[in-house]
Amino acid sequence: MKNRTFFWFILPSLITMLLFIALPIVSVFVQSLHIEHEAVLTEVENCGPFGCTQELQINVEETQKLKDERPLGQFNGFGTYTNRNHLAFAEISQAWQSREGIGDFFSQALNLPFYRALAFTLAYTFVVTPLVLILGFLIALGVNSLPKRIKGPTIFISLLPMIVTPLIGSLILFWMIDAQGVLGATLQNLFDDPSLSLKASPTLTWIMLMVYGVWHSAPFAFIVFYAGLQTVPADTMEAAMIDGASRWERTRYVVLPHLMPLTVFITLIQLMDNFRVFEPIVGFSAQASATSLSWIIFNDLAGSEGQFFGSAGATSVLTILGVGILLIPVLIRTWRDFNRKVV
């Protein structure tokens, strides 16, 4: 294709990408560099059904003047990024200087909202992603060797966890693990401990969220692997069988290498998805024990009386950076594979 033709061919996609992907991200970034104007406060008397009190109130006219001058707010540079509710540079360096040991430093760092959320987000990502890959692969192998007649219904049932809306799925599980729910009561019976509660302890909450994550995402890996299994070349398989390869050896030396590009694809998607873990935290009411970066953004925008656009913007940009860093190894690998094939 000539360069000129290629340019006209790709132009519509480029424009849409610019409008719907690049521009919103730039706007979020610009917003994250600003904070609200200094509020002009005046003391007034407020009265209601329960009597009168002297209280501070925002002087709307004065504040409106400031807003009209500069609608974006005060420029704050990277101030929001470095403050206590985000990267907390000052608090981290103080914790480092006053540390009584490396454990003490970490416990001080994990007391800060951003690092606490990051800790759960990373733990979730790195536990759930490999488990989803392994479980999805095993289910695919199992389903693939089923007789034709029951394959269809089995595939449908295996896909159910992915079909259920995440929030609904997590709410249903949340009720089931209640001390009076099916799972919760069974566990109490099993361990003979009437005070066992999956919701009360932070450790158990983490495990519960991760189990939910695997349950929800495994069908995705399964269906991709299952599609891949249909393309495994039959002659190679037969050749391996004639050579006397066992089922394990065939899986290890024929099937797995064949599915490698799919594994990279699933890893990529799962790393991105899991780094943005959000719905189960809301569904499981787990915010006391586990928060994630996406949950912080939600809390800035909808969890409270006011809305913190600058703060939400800063966390969003940090999340995008985080996803970028996570994906680098996978992207490098894809890039190398690509170059090898071209040559």
Added chain:
Amino acid sequence: MFLKKVALVGAASLWGSTAMADCGIAAGNISILSNDFPAIQAVTTAAAACAAGDVTVETNLTKDHKDIMVAALTANPAQYSSVIVSNSTLVTLMNDGLVRPLDDLVAAHGSALNKNQLITANGQVMAVAFMANAQHLFSRTDILQEAGVETIPATYEDVIAAAEKIRAAGIMEYPVALNTKAGWNLAEEFINMYMGTGADFFKEGTAEVAINNEQGIATLNMIKSLVDYSNPDYLTYDSNATQAEWEAGNLALAVMWGSRGGAILDDEGSTETVTSNTVLTGAPTWGDGARPASTLWWDGISISTNVSDEDAEATFIALMKGITPEVVQANNDAAVWLVAGYEPSAASAGVAATASGGAAPYPMLPFMGALHTALGAEISDFLQGSESAEQALADVEAAYTAAAKEQGFLQ
């Protein structure tokens, strides 16, 4: 509960249809955004009955009204001509000048209002309250008696002593519940409890937070002693969960919203034993404090700035029709109404006792929301035992200060 709602709405609309002709509105577009519970449903349904000819009425009742109200009223013309507000949401709207003063409308159409219904800020009427709400004590008298507790606890120290007796007698392992779900609910419990000490949240005349003190630590310790008698899942307990636990007969002492009283005392969702032995009393006091450890809330009418005067007037008249004595009498037990014609009942005894005990209203400060959010995120660490009370309060102050700087309240 559902059936009751249907019956309630049905009754209100029936009443509304007979009164349709006399709203006295020539023309106008009325659109109302509000929270969603039975008392508000009654008001908006009665107001909606004013729809006729050139008058259109739309209502949007949703628990998520807080999240959309600022954006919806910032538009010009505003998406809604009225938002049903409470102490805290009115401040959020006033911060951006999104609600208009109502003095002229009250003078023209509000002759039936009580003076104490008018919410004034700096001498201007900004909202018209129609109901009051507060969290207060719910007790099961049969269980208290079985455990040998003769009187209903009046202080939190008594609540803890009674809970210990109930546990020691082997009646219930976890007799106590508060709305302690991490986030907004837990922060509200802290604010209620701290109110009982009489101390201030902020340094006089500034937006600087002042809760990291003796009273703050005592407040946290008191909440901790109470949740020691709560189900270990307490950090997931919101109003729906505590109401369900109460109706299931799993609790003996709980601090819940007064607006839940009607639903708990009715004959649905629970057993005769539970409902006939449930008694609602004022919020307890504690320590040296004399005022009940609770905050008083009201719900009321506000009118958007960014709508035409014609629509504003039509909306105000329609909402006045929503809070007539007839509507209140038809829905007497749905709320503690501030409107003439309301007959106090068993369901409202708790809120009335809390108010007459001298509880303070929830502060109408522009930066209270930021403190509320910071409390909700930071104090659960202390309750879970992973940090000290001092550290938790220091964290709250730091989180609040960063947020208040971002909102322009601190420099």
